[in-house]
Amino acid sequence: MTLKLQKYLKLLLEEPGPAEQKRMLERDPVLRDATAWDAGAVKPVRELLVSTKIQNTTLVQAEMYATVMEGAQLATCFRDAVPVLPMKDSTLTLPYGSAGTYAEEVTEGAPIPKKNQDYAKIDIKAKKYGAAPSITNEMIEDGLYPIIEMEVKYAGESIENKLNQLMLTELLDTAGKEKDTGGSDQGVKAIAKGKALVKKAGFMADTFVMCADAEAIVLCDLVPSANVGADAAMSGRLPNILGMRPFSCDVADASSTYTWEYDSDGDIGMLVFDSRKCGGIGMKRDITVVDYDDPEKDLKGMNVTARFGVDAVFADSIARIEY
Numbered sequence: 001m002t003l004k005l006q007k008y009l010k011l012l013l014e015e016p017g018p019a020e021q022k023r024m025l026e027r028d029p030v031l032r033d034a035t036a037w038d039a040g041a042v043k044p045v046r047e048l049l050v051s052t053k054i055q056n057t058t059l060v061q062a063e064m065y066a067t068v069m070e071g072a073q074l075a076t077c078f079r080d081a082v083p084v085l086p087m088k089d090s091t092l093t094l095p096y097g098s099a100g101t102y103a104e105e106v107t108e109g110a111p112i113p114k115k116n117q118d119y120a121k122i123d124i125k126a127k128k129y130g131a132a133p134s135i136t137n138e139m140i141e142d143g144l145y146p147i148i149e150m151e152v153k154y155a156g157e158s159i160e161n162k163l164n165q166l167m168l169t170e171l172l173d174t175a176g177k178e179k180d181t182g183g184s185d186q187g188v189k190a191i192a193k194g195k196a197l198v199k200k201a202g203f204m205a206d207t208f209v210m211c212a213d214a215e216a217i218v219l220c221d222l223v224p225s226a227n228v229g230a231d232a233a234m235s236g237r238l239p240n241i242l243g244m245r246p247f248s249c250d251v252a253d254a255s256s257t258y259t260w261e262y263d264s265d266g267d268i269g270m271l272v273f274d275s276r277k278c279g280g281i282g283m284k285r286d287i288t289v290v291d292y293d294d295p296e297k298d299l300k301g302m303n304v305t306a307r308f309g310v311d312a313v314f315a316d317s318i319a320r321i322e323y
Contacts, residue, residue: 003030004031005060005064005066005145005152006146006149007024007028007031008054008059008060009145009299010024011024011031011049011053011054012054012055012060012296013140013296014143015053021049022050025045025049026046036057038057045059055296060295061289061292061293061295064152064292065289067149067152067153067156068155068156068287068304069156069287070153071152071155071156071157071160072156072159072160073156073160074157074160076160077164077247077248078163078167078168078209078247079160079163079281081167081207081209081245081275082280082281083276083281085124085280085281086283087282087283090125090284090307092123092124092126092309093123094121094122094123094124094280094313095119095120095121096119096120096121096313122279122311123311124281124282124309124310125309126307127307127308127309128306129159129162129305129307129308130159130304130305131155131158131304132155132301132303133148133151133152133154133304134151135148135151135152135299135300136300140300148299152302158304159304159305159306161251163281163306163310164249164251165251165252165254166254166309167281168209168251168253169253169255170279170310170312171209171271171278171312172253172255172257172260172271173255173257173258174279174312174318175271175273175319175320176201176314176315176316177197177198177201177318177320178320178321179193179194179319179320179321179322180322181321181322181323183265186262186269186323187218188221188241188242190270191208191218191241191272192242194208194270194319194321195242195244195319197272197319198274198317198319201316203274203314203316203317204276205272205273205274205317205319206243206275207245207275208244208246208270208271208272208273209246209247209249209271210246210248210249210262210269211248211249211250211269211270212248213261213262213263213269214262214270214321215238215248217262218241218246258320264323267323268321268322268323269321269323270321271318271319272318273317273318277314278313278314278317278318279311279312279314280310280311281308281309281310282308282310283307283308284307284308284309285307285308286306286308287304287305289303290303290304291303
């Protein structure tokens with residue numbers, strides 16, 4: 001967690017005189033050690049502010065964006081779990097062929113037969129999502145810089161949560177395979193059986209996502225034990241399990257059919273999938289702080305937005321794990 005935004009806001013909003021600003025730059029450890037990109041090089045912030053006010057720099061804008069992204073990183077899941085595809089227009093047309101094909105035997109000197117697939121397509125349509133940090137006059141007047149920083153982080157986190165919710169719901173509703181644990185073998189064994197379902201359908205499951213309840217059961221399978229990955233689990237990190245990348249996501253799904261929980265019959269608590277074939281995220285514009293050219297005037301009116309869309313492709317490349 002960085003404190004630079006709080007310090008920059010203090011300099012911006014309290015407008016200390018040259019002597020007081022110099023004292024703050026020399027005595028405050030955060031400001032004294034802070035660096036920033038300027039004119040193609042990284043320079044100490046105290047050098048940048050020796051003869052100018054912070055209003056005449058881009059320090060606040062840059063740190064505001066960094067704080068938004070710090071909040072988003074706390075919720076990162078599906079942008080790492082599935083492909084993120086850049087979009088030039090508001091709609092991305094994604095062609096796809098059959099799930100798998102087989103080469104044919106070719107005798108010596110014979111021509112190699114051409115494989116003509118029937119291609120289908122999906123259209124990923126980007127929509128705009130936004131959040132405005134709740135920064136009030138009272139917060140500014142009372143110098144509540146830590147609260148302002150938290151509100152800015154929440155804005156970034158809310159955008160990332162929306163991305164996760166959309167992709168989670170798409171995978172839940174599209175999955176063509178499902179493993180019902182029947183109330184037993186709900187941890188690593190359930191993941192193994194979900195992987196087998198995907199593999200039998202002709203795909204290679206390489207990723208799985210868990211809700212918090214499912215993650216707890218999986219971790220209990222690993223520790224305390226001599227299993228591979230137990231040391232990583234004890235340190236709080238999720239190790240690769242059965243050769244698959246693990247992710248944890250606890251947003252509320254928007255599915256009208258399934259419930260993203262794992263503590264009662266009918267709940268879906270894990271998704272096992274082939275990340276190459278399951279679908280992906282179309283990213284027209286990643287998280288951006290807009291309408292924020294003048295931090296003095298626009299602090300209360302800043303908006304955090306992004307444009308993206310999601311879609312799934314092969315249903316049988318995705319397996320739900322039911323409680």
